[in-house]
Amino acid sequence: MKTAGAQEETVEGWREARRSRILAAATTLFANRGFADVQMDDVARLAGMGKPTLYRYFPSKAELFLAAFDGLLDGIDVRLQEIASSGRSPHQQVAEMIDALVGGLADQIATLPYLEGESPDLAGRWRVAYRRRRRQILGRLQTVLEAGVAAGEFAPLDTEVIPALIMGMVRGGLTGAQVPVDRIAAGIKALVLGLRP
Numbered sequence: 001m002k003t004a005g006a007q008e009e010t011v012e013g014w015r016e017a018r019r020s021r022i023l024a025a026a027t028t029l030f031a032n033r034g035f036a037d038v039q040m041d042d043v044a045r046l047a048g049m050g051k052p053t054l055y056r057y058f059p060s061k062a063e064l065f066l067a068a069f070d071g072l073l074d075g076i077d078v079r080l081q082e083i084a085s086s087g088r089s090p091h092q093q094v095a096e097m098i099d100a101l102v103g104g105l106a107d108q109i110a111t112l113p114y115l116e117g118e119s120p121d122l123a124g125r126w127r128v129a130y131r132r133r134r135r136q137i138l139g140r141l142q143t144v145l146e147a148g149v150a151a152g153e154f155a156p157l158d159t160e161v162i163p164a165l166i167m168g169m170v171r172g173g174l175t176g177a178q179v180p181v182d183r184i185a186a187g188i189k190a191l192v193l194g195l196r197p
Contacts, residue, residue, distance in 0.1 A: 019057050021047045026068045031107040035065055035115060062122045066129060069108055073133045076104040080140040090148030095189050097141060101170045102185040109174040138163040166192060 025046035029038045040061055044051040058064040079100045083093050108126075115123035141163035148154040166188065173184040 018047075018049070018053070022049075022054060022057055022064070023068055023071050026064050027072060030065060030068055030111070034107075035061075035111045036118065040064075062119065062125075065122070066125055069126060069129055070133075072104060072108060073129070076100060077133070077136055077140075079104070080137065084140055084144055090144050090151060090153050091193060093144045094141070094148070095193060097144065098166065098170070098188050098192065099185050101137070101167070102174065102181055102188065105170060106174055106181045106184075109171055112175065134167060138167065141166060162192070 022043065026038070026043045029042055029046060038061070040051055040054055043064065044054040047054065054064075058067060080097055083096045083100065086093065086096075088096070112123060112126065115126060142159045145154065145157065145159045145162055149156055149159065169188045169191070170184075173188065174181070177184055
């Protein structure tokens with residue numbers, strides 16, 4: 001016989017699994033269609049549940065969008081940690097981190113101009129979430145750059161400023177450039193690391 005605590009854990013696990021399914025469906029849809037073209041019906045259908053259930057977890061499309069973005073940032077952070085602990089050279093780690101940042105943020109940043117015009121409040125909340133996590137990302141870049149300077153792989157450089165410049169190039173490139181994402185990443189790497197695009 002299950003105890004009350006075990007039943008509670010089972011129910012909590014079931015709820016978390018359902019929430020994860022919703023977020024996975026939403027992330028896929030937002031990445032493929034953008035915020036404006038995703039309806040809650042679409043998310044519920046892809047997640048395999050009714051719309052009332054979806055609304056129990058996320059009261060609005062905006063809340064779902066922000067939760068999906070937060071999950072995306074978690075994924076980027078995990079990827080950056082994996083790169084940093086890969087044992088590859090700092091030069092290669094920075095290149096892979098730039099690829100991870102550009103690839104991970106491309107769909108979200110592309111949606112931002114729409115949000116600014118149609119939903120300035122949501123755009124503001126997106127910026128707050130981004131800024132909150134940006135510090136972590138900058139720290140990961142800074143650690144790798146410092147290791148590269150210490151190993152003589154990079155010339156002495158300002159390891160506090162360069163990560164911010166990289167993030168600015170990622171955001172600016174994804175916001176303004178109408179070119180494929182891989183070209184944006186290659187251009188940033190060419191400027192930062194002297195690679196050939």
